[in-house]
Amino acid sequence: MTLCQELTSASGDTFETDNIKMYWSLGEVVCETFTEGDLILTNGFHQPTIIISKISKSEHSTVKVYPNPTxxxxYIQQE
Structure with missing residues (x-):
């Protein structure tokens, strides 16, 4: 099963240049973004794309996820 974002709206389009891509849609009534420090919670049909450029191993924290299988x-526990 594949889940992807789908939208049925009155109108919309995509514009693209060498270094920017813009998507827009007409008819999304409620859309808000909440931030708290480094955390971002956003809703809506157009979500920002996250590009990970480097993954480094952190020696200062451990994350436990359990039970497995579930x-x-x-549970997610950070130490």
Whole structure:
């Protein structure tokens, strides 16, 4: 199963130049972005693209995710 963003709206388009790409749609009534420090929570049909340029191993933190396998819930613990 593949999930992707889909939108049925009155209108929309895409514009692209060498260093910018812009998407727009008409008819999305409610859209808001919340930020708290480095955390960003956004909703809506057009989501920002995240590009990871480098992954470094951190020696200062450990993340535990359990149980594995899981059916109804998952715990995420950072140390």
């Amino acid at each position: 059916k109804n819930y998952i």
